[in-house]
Amino acid sequence: MRFPGIIPAVTTPFDEDLAIDFDGLEANLAALLEAGVHGLVATGTMGEAGSLDRAERATVVAAVVRAAGGRVPVIAGVSSGTPELSLGYAEDARAAGADALMLLPPLGYRGDPDELVAFFAAVADGAGLPVMAYNNPEASGVDLPPMLIARLAAEVEGVVAIKECSGDARRLSALSGAAPGLELLVGGDDWALEGFCAGATGWVSGVAVCVPADCLELYEACRAADLERARSVYARLLPLARLDMTPKLVQYFKGAQDALGLVGGPVRRPRLPLGPAEQAVLEVALAALRAPAPA
Numbered sequence: 569m570r571f572p573g574i575i576p577a578v579t580t581p582f583d584e585d586l587a588i589d590f591d592g593l594e595a596n597l598a599a600l601l602e603a604g605v606h607g608l609v610a611t612g613t614m615g616e617a618g619s620l621d622r623a624e625r626a627t628v629v630a631a632v633v634r635a636a637g638g639r640v641p642v643i644a645g646v647s648s649g650t651p652e653l654s655l656g657y658a659e660d661a662r663a664a665g666a667d668a669l670m671l672l673p674p675l676g677y678r679g680d681p682d683e684l685v686a687f688f689a690a691v692a693d694g695a696g697l698p699v700m701a702y703n704n705p706e707a708s709g710v711d712l713p714p715m716l717i718a719r720l721a722a723e724v725e726g727v728v729a730i731k732e733c734s735g736d737a738r739r740l741s742a743l744s745g746a747a748p749g750l751e752l753l754v755g756g757d758d759w760a761l762e763g764f765c766a767g768a769t770g771w772v773s774g775v776a777v778c779v780p781a782d783c784l785e786l787y788e789a790c791r792a793a794d795l796e797r798a799r800s801v802y803a804r805l806l807p808l809a810r811l812d813m814t815p816k817l818v819q820y821f822k823g824a825q826d827a828l829g830l831v832g833g834p835v836r837r838p839r840l841p842l843g844p845a846e847q848a849v850l851e852v853a854l855a856a857l858r859a860p861a862p863a
Contacts, residue, residue, distance in 0.1 A: 569668055569698040570751055571641065571729055572769045573606025574783045576776035577614035579822055580628055581833040588624060590631055592831030596777065597635035599830060603780035605640065606770070608632050611657075612645035612670060613707055614774050616818055619836035626660035633665040643700060643772075647672035647708075651690035658695035668698040670731065670772075673710040681716055685723055692726030699726045700772075704733035704755060706813065714739050718746035731755040731772050732763075735813065740766040757809035761802045764790035774812045775805055778824040779857060807853035816846060823850050828857075 578600075581592035600608065610632040611617040611625045620628065629644045636642050644661035646669045648654045658669055673679060674687050692699045701720055705711040711734065712720070720727050730747075732739055733755030740752050744767050753770040754763030760771050764787065776783040782805055789798035811820040819842050822832030827850075834841070842850065 569641070569728055570769070571607055571643070571668075571700065571753060571772075572751075573771075574776050574780065574787050575607035575609055575643070575753070575770055575772045576600050576605055576780060576783075577609040577612045577772055577774050578632060579777055579818065579825065579832065580611075580615045580620065581822075581831045582836060583833065586834065586836055588628065589831065589833055590627075592833060593628070593631055594635055596825070596830050597632060600777070600780050601635065601639065604784055605776065605780050607641045607643060608636055609643045609645060609670060609772055610666070611661075612647075612772075613704070614777065614818060614821065615645065616836055616839070617645050617647065619839075622656060622660065625657055626664060629661050629666055630664040641667040643668045643670050645670045645702075646691065646695075647675060647702070649675045649677065651687055651694070654691045655694045658691060658697065662695065662697055666697065668700060668728075669695055670700045670702050672702045672704060672708040673712065675708055678710055681719070684710070684712070684716065685720060688720055688727055689724045692724050695726070697726075698728045699724075700729040700731055700753070701727050702731045702733065702755065704731075707733075714742040714746050717743060717750070721747040721750040729753055732768075735759055737762040737766045740768055757812035758806060760786060760805075760809065761790065761798055764798075774817060774821050775809045777821055778808065778828055778830065779805070782857070804857055804859060807856040808850075811849070811853060816842065819846070820850055820853075823847070824854060827854055 581589040644666040646657035729751035825832035
């Protein structure tokens with residue numbers, strides 16, 4: 569299975585009582601699909617998966633699958649601290665109709681290489697769906713360097729792609745040589761242009777939940793080798809994209825969704841709303857998005 573193009577990491581809207589706002593979720597998904605995105609990630613970091621119980625995760629994945637209607641692949645985040653728990657999430661995702669899984673290293677434990685390979689193998693072998701490995705040292709506490717990712721690709725048949733979120737574009741070139749059959753995806757919003765130029769085929773994106781059309785324009789400009797247009801689009805995106813690699817990425821992107829006519833809504837604890845200084849940062853980023861493109 570392949571994952572080219574723009575793949576938004578979908579947020580999970582909540583109402584004022586912090587119950588899942590399925591109407592808001594469906595409205596957001598309709599806007600993303602109308603814009604022409606190439607896939608959808610549900611119950612990832614952006615989806616506040618850690619604050620959802622198993623039943624809630626299953627209902628969110630099912631809602632995303634229904635909205636996609638087979639038009640684009642749906643990738644379900646199944647990250648957890650144990651293979652057994654991740655396999656439970658995977659079982660629910662498969663039953664809901666998800667096409668693939670996204671998986672961090674085991675949360676809360678800094679495994680050695682053998683343990684990490686065994687973890688991914690247990691989930692991939694047991695789940696029966698393709699796995700997009702997810703390297704995000706900030707989120708998991710574990711870094712997967714290129715040679716370890718290459719080992720995963722060689723030893724775990726179900727691992728077909730890597731969402732690389734280290735922020736180091738040099739790793740994509742290293743992975744191209746070390747694991748030529750593995751699909752490479754950018755996982756950090758503030759190096760998407762660099763990632764595409766280094767050989768990434770897709771972008772699992774937070775900023776795309778806010779401005780999918782701009783992200784699609786960047787992707788198409790890179791594919792056409794139109795770097796002047798790509799840089800122009802990227803300049804508008806960067807102030808918001810840079811907020812992706814911060815602890816409050818969910819609050820920032822939900823706030824941006826609300827400001828742009830989508831449905832962000834509140835966050836669940838332990839997250840708290842943005843403070844005044846953080847809201848001011850978001851306003852600067854939104855102003856850059858709204859600035860007219862240069863002639």
